[in-house]
Amino acid sequence: MRFLSTNAVVLRTINQGEADRIVTLFTEAQGKLSAIAKGARKPQNSLAPLTQVFAYSRVLLVKGKNLYILTQGKLKYNFPAFIQDIERFASASALVEIVDRMTEEGAPDKFIFDYLLAHLYVMEKAREPELILRSWELKLLSHLGYKPHLENCIICGKELGNEMFTFSPSGGGIICRTCAALSEDSLPITEQCIRTMQRLLATPVHRLAGDSLAPQVREELRSIVPLYVDMRAGKRGKTSEFIKGMEASGDVGFNPR
Numbered sequence: 001m002r003f004l005s006t007n008a009v010v011l012r013t014i015n016q017g018e019a020d021r022i023v024t025l026f027t028e029a030q031g032k033l034s035a036i037a038k039g040a041r042k043p044q045n046s047l048a049p050l051t052q053v054f055a056y057s058r059v060l061l062v063k064g065k066n067l068y069i070l071t072q073g074k075l076k077y078n079f080p081a082f083i084q085d086i087e088r089f090a091s092a093s094a095l096v097e098i099v100d101r102m103t104e105e106g107a108p109d110k111f112i113f114d115y116l117l118a119h120l121y122v123m124e125k126a127r128e129p130e131l132i133l134r135s136w137e138l139k140l141l142s143h144l145g146y147k148p149h150l151e152n153c154i155i156c157g158k159e160l161g162n163e164m165f166t167f168s169p170s171g172g173g174i175i176c177r178t179c180a181a182l183s184e185d186s187l188p189i190t191e192q193c194i195r196t197m198q199r200l201l202a203t204p205v206h207r208l209a210g211d212s213l214a215p216q217v218r219e220e221l222r223s224i225v226p227l228y229v230d231m232r233a234g235k236r237g238k239t240s241e242f243i244k245g246m247e248a249s250g251d252v253g254f255n256p257r
C-alpha cells in the first residue's frame with residue numbers, strides 16, 4: 001500500500017536538515033510509524049501544525065524508501081492546555097513517550113490509539129494530570145500483557161489484608177512480608193496504594209478526571225509504576241534503524257512549538 005490516509009497522534013519529533021522534521025506517529029490504521037515532513041520547520045508551512053508533539057490530525061502519507069512521507073493533512077486538535085501549563089505538559093509528554101517506548105513500528109492497535117486519545121483529552125482538563133498518567137501507564141501495561149498482580153501474594157497466594165506487602169517490578173505484583181526475602185527487588189507499598197492501583201486499572205479514564213491522590217500515595221505510585229514500566233519497556237519498543245541513526249548523529253531537536 002503506497003498511500004495511507006489515517007488519523008494520527010504525534011509522539012515525538014526530530015529535526016532533520018535545514019527545515020525538515022521527522023515525526024513518530026501513532027496512527028489509527030498502522031500503529032506506530034515514522035514519517036518525514038519536508039519543510040515543516042519553515043514558518044507558515046502547512047505541515048508545521050501537524051508535526052508538533054501531541055497534534056491529532058488526519059494525515060496523508062506516501063511510502064518512501066526509508067520512511068513514510070507526510071504530504072498533507074488536516075489538524076483536528078492540538079491540546080493547547082499542555083503548552084500553557086508546565087505540569088500538564090510534563091505529564092502529557094510522559095504519556096506519549098511511554099507509547100513510543102512500549103510499542104513497535106507497524107503493529108496496528110486500535111485500543112492504544114483510542115485510549116491514548118482519551119487519556120490526552122481527559123488530561124487536558126483533569127484535576128490531577130499525574131493521576132491520568134498513572135492510569136495510562138497501568139492500562140497500557142495491562143493491555144500489553146503486563147497487568148500487575150495486585151490481589152494476593154504472587155509467591156504464596158496470601159490475600160491482601162492486615163499484613164504489610166511489597167511490590168516487585170520484576171515479579172509484576174505484590175509480595176507478602178513473609179515471602180519478601182525471596183524477591184530481589186521488593187519495594188514497600190501501602191495497602192492504600194495497592195487499592196489505588198486497582199482502582200486506576202478498573203475505572204474508565206473519563207471517570208478519573210475529578211479525582212486526586214493523597215500525597216503519600218502519589219509519592220508511592222511515582223516510585224513504583226515508572227519502575228515497572230522501565231522493566232517491561234526494556235523488552236519492547238523498537239524504533240526504526242533510520243531514526244536510531246538520526247539520533248546517534250545528534251540531529252535531534254525537541255520542539256514544544
Ligand SMILES: [Zn+2]
Binds near residue numbers: 155158178180
Ligand atoms: Zn507470600
